[in-house]
Amino acid sequence: MNSTFKDLINQTYPFPQKAFEVRDNALFFHQISLKNIIEKFGSPLKLTYLPIIGEKINKAKTLIENAMSKCGYEQPYISSYCTKSSHFSHILLEVLKYNSHLEISSAFDTDIIFQLFKNGNLKKDSYILCNGFKTNNYIKGIRKLFKAGMTNVIPILDSMEELQAYESFDKNEVHIGLRMATEEAPKSEFYSSRFGIQQSKILDFYKQKIQGHSKIKLKMLHFFVYTGIKDTKYYWNEVHKHVSTYAQLKSICPDLDSLNIGGGLPIQNSLDFNYDYQNICDELIALIKNHCIKKDILEPIIFSEFGSFTVAESGACIFKVLGKKKQNDRETWYIVDNTLISTLPDMWAKKQKFLMLPINRWNKNYIPVILGGLTCDNDDNYSFTSNKEQLFLPELSSNGKDPLYIGFFHTGAYQETLSGFGGIHHCLIPAPKHILINRDLSGNLSYEVFLEEQQSNITLENLGYTNKNYLNCR
Numbered sequence: 001m002n003s004t005f006k007d008l009i010n011q012t013y014p015f016p017q018k019a020f021e022v023r024d025n026a027l028f029f030h031q032i033s034l035k036n037i038i039e040k041f042g043s044p045l046k047l048t049y050l051p052i053i054g055e056k057i058n059k060a061k062t063l064i065e066n067a068m069s070k071c072g073y074e075q076p077y078i079s080s081y082c083t084k085s086s087h088f089s090h091i092l093l094e095v096l097k098y099n100s101h102l103e104i105s106s107a108f109d110t111d112i113i114f115q116l117f118k119n120g121n122l123k124k125d126s127y128i129l130c131n132g133f134k135t136n137n138y139i140k141g142i143r144k145l146f147k148a149g150m151t152n153v154i155p156i157l158d159s160m161e162e163l164q165a166y167e168s169f170d171k172n173e174v175h176i177g178l179r180m181a182t183e184e185a186p187k188s189e190f191y192s193s194r195f196g197i198q199q200s201k202i203l204d205f206y207k208q209k210i211q212g213h214s215k216i217k218l219k220m221l222h223f224f225v226y227t228g229i230k231d232t233k234y235y236w237n238e239v240h241k242h243v244s245t246y247a248q249l250k251s252i253c254p255d256l257d258s259l260n261i262g263g264g265l266p267i268q269n270s271l272d273f274n275y276d277y278q279n280i281c282d283e284l285i286a287l288i289k290n291h292c293i294k295k296d297i298l299e300p301i302i303f304s305e306f307g308s309f310t311v312a313e314s315g316a317c318i319f320k321v322l323g324k325k326k327q328n329d330r331e332t333w334y335i336v337d338n339t340l341i342s343t344l345p346d347m348w349a350k351k352q353k354f355l356m357l358p359i360n361r362w363n364k365n366y367i368p369v370i371l372g373g374l375t376c377d378n379d380d381n382y383s384f385t386s387n388k389e390q391l392f393l394p395e396l397s398s399n400g401k402d403p404l405y406i407g408f409f410h411t412g413a414y415q416e417t418l419s420g421f422g423g424i425h426h427c428l429i430p431a432p433k434h435i436l437i438n439r440d441l442s443g444n445l446s447y448e449v450f451l452e453e454q455q456s457n458i459t460l461e462n463l464g465y466t467n468k469n470y471l472n473c474r
């Protein structure tokens with residue numbers, strides 16, 4: 001019995017969904033005809049649907065505030081967007097429209113913040129949470145933000161040595177946070193995360209170096225469980241450890257008033273994605289509340305740094321299927337007009353699955369396929385869904401008319417920086433200087449600088465920050 005791709009989806013998944021529906025056998029994304037987009041702009045194509053960002057910020061706010069009201073939590077929730085998930089000016093300007101604060105991770109990030117502040121896109125009292133290893137340039141950048149008059153810049157110490165940098169700041173009071181290192185997940189090759197300060201050292205560090213300090217005030221304890229917010233024994237165990245350290249610190253540090261739960265809310269990566277966001281937020285907030293009641297301390301202000309959750313669902317990549325290669329009875333390849341390995345690097349680096357759907361030909365029969373990119377790399381392929389099921393796509397037309405287009409959805413976080421899109425890099429760490437070394441016939445060495453270390457003005461330009469008019473018109 002023949003059945004169409006549309007039948008397959010209708011029989012297998014809840015469909016249509018909020019962001020996806022099919023009209024006249026073609027896919028609509030947030031009620032936008034992707035066929036029309038392809039007709040207008042061609043393929044391959046990356047797109048960013050900006051309105052979803054505000055929806056996601058509001059959704060996170062509702063989830064946490066609902067959880068707070070259920071357990072009588074009295075302190076506020078403050079959302080800060082993790083800029084490393086996507087640094088583009090169009091993303092940050094959208095995030096800022098929804099009163100989100102920002103979490104940053106490197107020196108170039110401070111240049112972005114400075115630019116946004118100078119252009120009036122960021123308020124003086126916006127929270128800027130400075131995570132990550134602090135290089136000299138990063139410290140300089142943080143100092144510059146203080147000097148510019150920003151009042152809620154909070155460096156979060158990644159190591160104990162970092163403290164001395166802020167002791168020399170020309171300010172009466174510097175508010176800091178401490179990042180507490182998590183234990184790594186059971187399957188990890190490491191015991192402890194390299195990020196942050198070990199739990200066993202935090203209390204002594206506070207007592208010896210911060211308590212009674214004339215300038216430094218500890219305001220925030222931060223943690224981020226790298227596996228994300230998951231209903232697992234490991235996750236709850238980590239949260240419990242951090243909350244108890246918060247309570248221990250709070251009992252001796254009256255300035256401490258904030259707990260930063262990091263990022264890690266997951267995103268939809270298949271049509272049958274099922275995650276009870278409200279329930280997990282309820283559990284998390286109630287755990288914090290109950291521990292504070294037990295220890296008789298005031299509950300903390302909750303900060304979050306949701307990156308993927310905020311921005312991933314805004315992104316999509318569209319490809320055209322150029323042709324088919326049937327290599328044996330079981331393996332049929334569809335070759336797309338770009339590369340998967342560099343457009344969506346998490347696909348091979350982390351074996352991450354993205355939601356993938358055809359854009360047209362929903363009324364055609366479907367076949368099992370493997371997607372192949374245009375590079376000559378064996379890893380440039382995509383073969384299974386998130387449930388480890390075979391990929392199916394509509395058959396190609398035999399006469400080349402009505403070519404098949406496919407879309408990878410919810411790709412808006414991390415993929416550009418990991419792939420070096422337009423010369424940007426993960427956490428905006430600059431590309432290093434590149435030198436060429438040669439040796440002449442007499443054995444003498446010569447050196448030539450092929451490319452200088454990347455400068456922040458180039459990176460900011462690539463991210464869309466240098467067009468002042470553009471910034472001002474938002």
Ligand SMILES: Cc1ncc(COP(=O)(O)O)c(C=O)c1O
Nearest residue numbers: 082224262263264305306307308
């Ligand atoms: C310190 C910190 N906060 C927040 C995030 C954002 O995580 P996610 O994108 O999973 O929300 C990350 C991601 O690596 C991180 O390292």
